[in-house]
Amino acid sequence: MASSKDSKTFTAANRAAWDEVASIHAAQNMGKLRSAFAEPGYVSLDAHVTERLHEIGVADKHVAQLCCNNGEELISVRNMGAGSCVGFDHSENFLSQARELAQIAGVSESVRFEATDIYDIDAEYDDHFDIVLTTIGVFSWMPNLPAFFAVIARLLKPGGCLLSEEMHPVLMMYEESRTGGPSYIAYSYFKKEPWKDTEGLDYYGGSTYDAKPAYSFQHTMSDILMAGIDNGLTLRHMVELDFDISLFCRDLEDSEAVPPLGFTMVMRKE
Numbered sequence: 001m002a003s004s005k006d007s008k009t010f011t012a013a014n015r016a017a018w019d020e021v022a023s024i025h026a027a028q029n030m031g032k033l034r035s036a037f038a039e040p041g042y043v044s045l046d047a048h049v050t051e052r053l054h055e056i057g058v059a060d061k062h063v064a065q066l067c068c069n070n071g072e073e074l075i076s077v078r079n080m081g082a083g084s085c086v087g088f089d090h091s092e093n094f095l096s097q098a099r100e101l102a103q104i105a106g107v108s109e110s111v112r113f114e115a116t117d118i119y120d121i122d123a124e125y126d127d128h129f130d131i132v133l134t135t136i137g138v139f140s141w142m143p144n145l146p147a148f149f150a151v152i153a154r155l156l157k158p159g160g161c162l163l164s165e166e167m168h169p170v171l172m173m174y175e176e177s178r179t180g181g182p183s184y185i186a187y188s189y190f191k192k193e194p195w196k197d198t199e200g201l202d203y204y205g206g207s208t209y210d211a212k213p214a215y216s217f218q219h220t221m222s223d224i225l226m227a228g229i230d231n232g233l234t235l236r237h238m239v240e241l242d243f244d245i246s247l248f249c250r251d252l253e254d255s256e257a258v259p260p261l262g263f264t265m266v267m268r269k270e
Helices: 004-037 047-056 072-079 092-105 145-155 169-173 221-229 250-254
Strands: 063-066 085-089 111-115 129-134 156-167 195-197 214-216 233-241 262-269
Touching (some): 004 072, 072 085, 072 129, 092 111, 156 169
Parallel strands (some): 063 129, 085 111
Antiparallel strands (some): 156 262, 195 214, 233 262
16 A cells, blocks of 8 residues: 555656546547437446446436546436536546537536546535446556545445446456467466556557556455445445456456456445
8 A cells, every 4th residue: 555645656647647648548439429428318338337326326316436537437327317426537638528528418517527636636525425436447546545445435425325347356467468368367466566557558449659657556355345344334235247347358258267357346335
């Protein structure tokens, strides 16, 4: 777990790396998203996420998404019937895409996007949200997971729920083959040092470039659960997934020995 000072160093570096890749992602997916959100009620979320949202009850709820990227998921939640929504992310370049999509979808008055380090979300939002949403990859970008869950806990109203769709931490043990072979185990499940990536964050097209450094972190399943529990959240749901949700090591879902590839989790602030 990184110290507060180290966390700032890592999150600042990651902000620069995400700002850098925003135009690459936009070239690959913004055209499709503009067309999709021009259709009333468009929802981009997978069925296993929308099912959880319906179980929690999304209608008219105040929803926050942490690390919302281009906003497509939060706009989708609004299109499912949520009330006011706020997306938080540190990359202004991605948030400009989010605001454009919200405008196209006709929800810009009820879906707002704020640029901030996630650890520094303003206290005006404490006890404000019925649902906090995190999606694929967010946990691994967090240098200090307990502090991240502390933010979630203070944002939620009593009785509010965290819904997370995530890569499974076991998947972080794997590396993709550079020669077309199968993905293979390369790292300890209990890895302590961060990964440093300087080949870029183009997980859509898979291109590499001389990128600004980005840092990600291994958190075990017990790290994740205890970070929530220690911040007063109660586990209400968890399902491990045997199919690809992260565009990483995609061959594993068809392998003979399939590891857990993802999970959905609901935790409640009692």
